[in-house]
Amino acid sequence: MADARAEILERLRAGGGGEAVPLPDTAVLARRTWAPAERMARLRRGMEAVHTEFLEAAPGQWPGVVLGFCRDEGFANLLYGPRCAAGQALAAAWTPRDPELIPYQDPVESFKATLFDGVAAGFTTALAGVAETGGLLLEPGPEEPRLLSLVPPVHIALLLASAIEDTLWSAMRTRGWGKGTARNSLLISGPSKTADIEQTLAYGVHGPKRLVVVLVNNL
């Protein structure tokens, strides 16, 4: 379809111009800023409003918090990425009589049936948080596969309070979210939801039914 490409671009070149375009003024984005403690509170408010659950943990104590939660909920197992530091810390805190800790280490082609039907919850880290609206920023990849935060019915995400940025825009600028080499970047603000039937909110439509944030207060 090289001719289609050439023709379309040709038409656009012939038809362009003829207007003055205003300059984008990002001051309205830059003035949305809060102190660290307020950022944490804002993120929490925004995310709780869309049914996200929060567990608080002191620095270094979070694997125990995740473990306790899985036990209390009676999860049969937890899926995690064994290659990242957080995954290794989690595995180190686990004991054999706890819910089974399943590493996501095989290509999805051979792991699909287990992933879809045999996993109670998935655990991932979050690269950053967004205070303004509430939301986690993730960068799935070799360490934490893309489907880890999507297919299991419960998604448990680890977030450091110090990683909460003011806005999505400032997170792109300061943390480079979406600009690096990651082939998939995600913003997640809550469990999956729909309002397609009579504008009535229903949670857990195709993605996770629950999102649980383990918030490490390291401020």
Added chain:
Amino acid sequence: MHAETGFRESAAQALGDPQIRANFRRAMDGLMAKRAAQFPDPEDFQAMRHLGTAIRARSLLKLPALLEQLEASCLRNGIQVHWARTCEEGNELILGLLQARGATRLVKGKSMVSEEMGLNHFLEAHGVEALESDLGEYIIQLDQETPSHIIMPAIHKNKTQIARQFSQKIKDAKYTEDVDELTALARKVLRRKFFEADAGLSGVNFAVADTGTLCLVENEGNGRMSTHVPPLHIAVMGLEKVVETLEDVAPLYALLTRSATGQAVSTYLNLIRGPRGPGELDGPREVHLVILDNGRSRIYADPQLRATLRCIRCGACMNHCPVYTRVGGHAFQAVYPGPIGTILTPQMEGVGVRHELLHGSSLCGACAEVCPVEIPIPEIIVRLRREATHRDAASAVEGRGTGRTATEDLAWRLWAAVLSRPRVYRLAAWCATRFRRLIPGGLPLLKAWTLSRAKPVPARRSLQERVREEGLPHG
């Protein structure tokens, strides 16, 4: 999609359907209130939309260069890029990609461009199952309907209708009107489909030129499922969807979710920058991007009409439109209903063909007031009305001048003849005031008015006569 009856008939039909009116009224009132709550500070809203407008306008100004940059960035990321001049070309392209890989089961995330292409029917005719996975799209696909709203495709249905439909069409489904149970039913059916799919198709909300990123905004997770579970992902976009940098996406995304559904943030913003990379365990093996023109480059050629392409498809214009909220989306008989469709459809299909749409607006301006990228929809409607009846040589509008009828032509000639001859004008005014009650309401052109309104009756005396009688100075 082409109109089978006129907009007048379909609108009249919708107006006579209390179910449709109730469904839309409830939904639109809710959406308007939610949106208003997201923009409490008018100054902040204006600053945000000026920024959104500037970003979209700048993207369009640089469009050909940005599309080339997008293509190069995508290729660098391992995303293959295809171009389609027409819907037919796009459909063939996608079918070719699927057939070459023996893919017969396609799951779809929401894509209005694929609706524009009539892709589902085309694929079904060639032996590919194209299944909509967005809950609203799934609901209307079960009944073989088209979306009545670009954000909430099944907004015209209420839960009783959906409950009946699910119990009849989903295997082993019990009748229930509980929204959570209906949602769980769809989840169960579709998870199997995601699991089995050979390919996934999605739209694109924003395509970033410098990083080669495809951005998808959603709440349900079906978009992520469709684009990350199957081994093949095909994304389709209109050529106007490109922006320059990733940072451009942040304010546009904020405007989109707030304007569309009154959400400060959607559940997911999914950035796709390539197929499964080295060391990755999942994600599609291949990602393809299809860039569609379908009349957009023609719209682009006119500086005033180009603003149409700034649209980020939030649907706020329809939610606030006094016409749309009463007749609903199907009355427009177009892929894009409401105010944005009123300017987009005639430009794509021809202003003469869809002339009626242009007159199905009261020009109240509500759409322009809420548009997050300040598209002057009423001004464009007026411009297109003129294009429909004039053959201005300088314009590239599709079908310009073809909306002119012989009767109208004759009426305007008469009008011009009378008004340019003072004596004739005075005689006509005298006749109109003396025989004022005798003018038949069924006259051509006048009939269009009297169909649903009282016959206008001229005053007893013309203004000129009264001025003379009162002895007021005049010159």
